[in-house]
Amino acid sequence: MKALIYEGPKQMTVREAAVPEPREDEVLIRVARAGICGSELSGYLGHNSLRKPPLIMGHEFSGTVERIGSGVSLVNVGDRITANPLVTCGRCFACTAGAAQLCMERKLLGAHLPGAFAEFVVVPERNVHLLEPHVSFDEGAYTEPFACAVHICNLIKLYPSDRLLIMGAGPIGLLALQAARIFGLQDITVIDLNEERLEIARELGALTATRIDARRGINDFDAAVDAVGLQITRNGCISAVKPGGSVVFTGLHEDKSQLPVNEMIRDEIRTYGAFAYNQADFKDALQWIAQGKVRLSPWTSLATLEEGGVCFEKLIYGPGKTAKILLAPG
Numbered sequence: 001m002k003a004l005i006y007e008g009p010k011q012m013t014v015r016e017a018a019v020p021e022p023r024e025d026e027v028l029i030r031v032a033r034a035g036i037c038g039s040e041l042s043g044y045l046g047h048n049s050l051r052k053p054p055l056i057m058g059h060e061f062s063g064t065v066e067r068i069g070s071g072v073s074l075v076n077v078g079d080r081i082t083a084n085p086l087v088t089c090g091r092c093f094a095c096t097a098g099a100a101q102l103c104m105e106r107k108l109l110g111a112h113l114p115g116a117f118a119e120f121v122v123v124p125e126r127n128v129h130l131l132e133p134h135v136s137f138d139e140g141a142y143t144e145p146f147a148c149a150v151h152i153c154n155l156i157k158l159y160p161s162d163r164l165l166i167m168g169a170g171p172i173g174l175l176a177l178q179a180a181r182i183f184g185l186q187d188i189t190v191i192d193l194n195e196e197r198l199e200i201a202r203e204l205g206a207l208t209a210t211r212i213d214a215r216r217g218i219n220d221f222d223a224a225v226d227a228v229g230l231q232i233t234r235n236g237c238i239s240a241v242k243p244g245g246s247v248v249f250t251g252l253h254e255d256k257s258q259l260p261v262n263e264m265i266r267d268e269i270r271t272y273g274a275f276a277y278n279q280a281d282f283k284d285a286l287q288w289i290a291q292g293k294v295r296l297s298p299w300t301s302l303a304t305l306e307e308g309g310v311c312f313e314k315l316i317y318g319p320g321k322t323a324k325i326l327l328a329p330g
Helices: 038-044 137-141 143-156 171-182 195-203 231-240 261-266 279-290 305-317
Strands: 002-008 011-016 026-035 060-068 080-083 120-124 128-130 163-167 187-191 207-209 221-226 241-249 270-273 300-304 324-328
Touching: 002 305, 011 305, 026 080, 026 137, 038 305, 060 120, 060 137, 060 143, 080 137, 128 279, 137 143, 143 171, 143 221, 143 241, 143 270, 143 279, 163 171, 163 231, 171 187, 171 195, 195 207, 221 231, 231 241, 231 261, 300 305, 305 324
Parallel strands: 163 187, 163 221, 187 207, 221 241, 241 270, 300 324
Antiparallel strands: 002 011, 026 060, 026 120, 026 324, 060 080, 080 128
16 A cells, blocks of 8 residues: 655655554554644654654544454444544543543554554544544544544633633644634634634634734633643743633643743633543534534645645645645545
């Protein structure tokens, strides 16, 4: 099969790889679409310790069941699917308590296991989710990143009357905006330096800015989401929320940041780290996509595996008004 291989920093090569063999409880998927994630951009640059070359990345995907293991009973060859790429043990306290994303044995397709930047990928049957007939492969591939956004909103328990700040108009920021709208919020501000990405946020109903307004933005929001992961954006979220407000950190650009902890203590700022999603978040994300509540298709580009390296460069150095690039291996 063809596969896009991460060979080292800024080195992506399409070459032949063996078609993976599904085990008894696994399903072989013919990949139709595979999205490029922001975490994979840092991996491409050599800044992500999870992604070690040689590696087939790709964890946001959709496709068709090609072959099933002998113990598989819930899906059939030809089914159109998307999949949760977090492979967990299913036995530990986190898994049985509905927080499988915290499983100590978790493995991520495209990082610890071969991913979907290839013609075929293998997934455990329990991770597979069927697509409704009207849901496109493009939309199916958005389920995974949208599940991250749903998880963010569930963590901070948003109310329709809340004022929300989102730092970053990348895919997660834009999807968090749409998830918050589903939760009933109307007053949402998105901050980014990329004016073209901010244009997308405005078209999705948000107020936008390139920085926090010192007169109106300080201590003015009920909740804030950092979808960037820099010290300046993390601190900006802390300063933006009211006393008693909530901040979610989900961006991963910097490993360490100095935070105004004394201020956070005095103002009782609640902070959360948001990693991935649980099964309920994933199912809600897929249901809302099927209901037409999520819209990023106008700002999505499609490319071949052979164009993968160029796509990584574009997303890092000049995405313009592109929110997501989906690779089509077939």
